[in-house]
Amino acid sequence: MVKRAQEYLGSDWERFNTLFREEIRSDIQLLEIINGYLLQRSGKQLRPLLCLLAARACTGAGVGVGDGALRCAVASEMIHTASLLHDDVADAADLRRGSPTVRALFSPTTSVLAGDYWLSRAIRTIIGHVDQYVIKSFAKCLEDLAEGEMIQLQKADSLDTTYDDYVAIIKRKTASLFQTAMTTGAVASGAVPEQVEAIEGYALHLGIAFQMRDDILDYSPAFETGKSAGQDLVERKITLPLLGALENNPSRADEVREFVREGNVDEVLHYVGENDGIGYAQKVLEEEAERASAALDVLESSEAVDILRGLASHLCMRKS
Numbered sequence: 382m383v384k385r386a387q388e389y390l391g392s393d394w395e396r397f398n399t400l401f402r403e404e405i406r407s408d409i410q411l412l413e414i415i416n417g418y419l420l421q422r423s424g425k426q427l428r429p430l431l432c433l434l435a436a437r438a439c440t441g442a443g444v445g446v447g448d449g450a451l452r453c454a455v456a457s458e459m460i461h462t463a464s465l466l467h468d469d470v471a472d473a474a475d476l477r478r479g480s481p482t483v484r485a486l487f488s489p490t491t492s493v494l495a496g497d498y499w500l501s502r503a504i505r506t507i508i509g510h511v512d513q514y515v516i517k518s519f520a521k522c523l524e525d526l527a528e529g530e531m532i533q534l535q536k537a538d539s540l541d542t543t544y545d546d547y548v549a550i551i552k553r554k555t556a557s558l559f560q561t562a563m564t565t566g567a568v569a570s571g572a573v574p575e576q577v578e579a580i581e582g583y584a585l586h587l588g589i590a591f592q593m594r595d596d597i598l599d600y601s602p603a604f605e606t607g608k609s610a611g612q613d614l615v616e617r618k619i620t621l622p623l624l625g626a627l628e629n630n631p632s633r634a635d636e637v638r639e640f641v642r643e644g645n646v647d648e649v650l651h652y653v654g655e656n657d658g659i660g661y662a663q664k665v666l667e668e669e670a671e672r673a674s675a676a677l678d679v680l681e682s683s684e685a686v687d688i689l690r691g692l693a694s695h696l697c698m699r700k701s
C-alpha cells in the first residue's frame with residue numbers, strides 16, 4: 382500500500398525526495414557522514430507520504446502539488462528523524478530499522494546534535510515559504526512531542542498509567558506529527574476549513590492506531606521490527622497490550638505493576654499472553670482505524686482518498 386501511494390504520487394514523490402536531500406545537505410563532514418548513513422536507511426517515509434496525499438485529496442490535482450506542500454512534507458520527515466535521533470538517546474537504543482543507531486555508532490551527544498540539526502533544517506525548509514498557520518502547527522507539534530515524552534517519563538516513575546494517560550501520551554508523541562504533516566499539506570494546497578477538519582480527524586485516529594500497532598509489535602519477536610521484544614517494559618512503559626490484559630484480568634494488577642517496577646519482563650510478557658492483551662489492543666486499534674476512514678467521508682471521492690483509506694487498513698496489520 383505504501384508502494385502504491387508512492388507510485389500514485391509519481392513525480393511529486395520524486396520532487397519530495399530531491400528537495401529533502403537538497404535541504405538536509407551540510408558543509409560539515411561529520412554531518413554529511415551521519416546524514417548519508419540515515420538517508421541510506423530511510424524508513425517508510427509515511428509522514429511526507431500522508432502530507433502529499435492530503436494535498437492531493439483536497440485539491441483533486443492530478444499531478445504537481447505546490448512548493449508549500451512539498452516543503453511541509455520534507456519538514457515532517459526531518460522532524461520525525463530528529464525525534465528518533467533524540468529518542469534513541471533517551472532510550473539508550475542500539476538498533477533502529479535493524480541497523481546500529483547513531484547513538485551506538487558515534488555517541489549520544491552526536492545523536493542529540495544531529496537531531497538538533499535535522500530539527501533546525503526542518504524549520505529553515507518552511508520559513509518564508511508557508512503561511513502562519515503552517516508555522517504554528519509545526520511549533521505546536523514540537524511542543525506536543527516534548528510533552529508526550531515528559532508524560533511518558535513521569536509515568537515510568539509512578540507506574541500508574543491509565544488508558545487516558547496512555548492516549549494522552551500517544552496523541553502527543555505520534556498522532557500530533559501525523560496531524561501536522563497532513564493538515565499543513567492540505568492548508569498549503571488551499572484546502573477549505575471543512576476539508577482540513579476531515580484530514581485532521583483522519584490523521585488523529587490514524588496516528589493513534591499507528592502507535593497502538595507499534596506497541597503491539599513491541600510484544601512480538603525481533604525479526605521483523607529490528608528491535609527486541611519487551612523493550613518498552615524494560616523502559617517501564619505501560620502500553621495498550623498490558624492495559625488490555627489488566628482490563629481482562631484485574632485481579633493481579635498490583636502484582637503485575639510490581640513486576641514492571643522490578644524489571645521482571647518475562648513475567649509481564651507471560652501475563653499479557655495469558656490474558657489476551659494483544660487481542661484487546663488489536664481490537665481497539667482497528668476501531669481507531671475505522672474512525673480514521675470515516676472522517677474522510679465528507680471529502681469528494683478520489684484515488685487519493687481511496688489510498689488514504691487503504692493505508693488505514695494496511696497500517697493496522699503492519700509487521701514493521
Ligand code: GRG
Nearest residue numbers: 424425426463464467468526527530554555595
Ligand atoms: C527533537 C523533535 C524533537 C523531539 C524530542 C524524543 C522526542 C522529543 C520525541 C520522540 C517521539 C517518538 C520517538 C515517537 C514514536 C513515533 C513512532 C511510532 C516512530 C516510528 O515511526 P515509523 O514506523 O518509523 O514511521 P520509520 O522507521 O518507518 O521512519
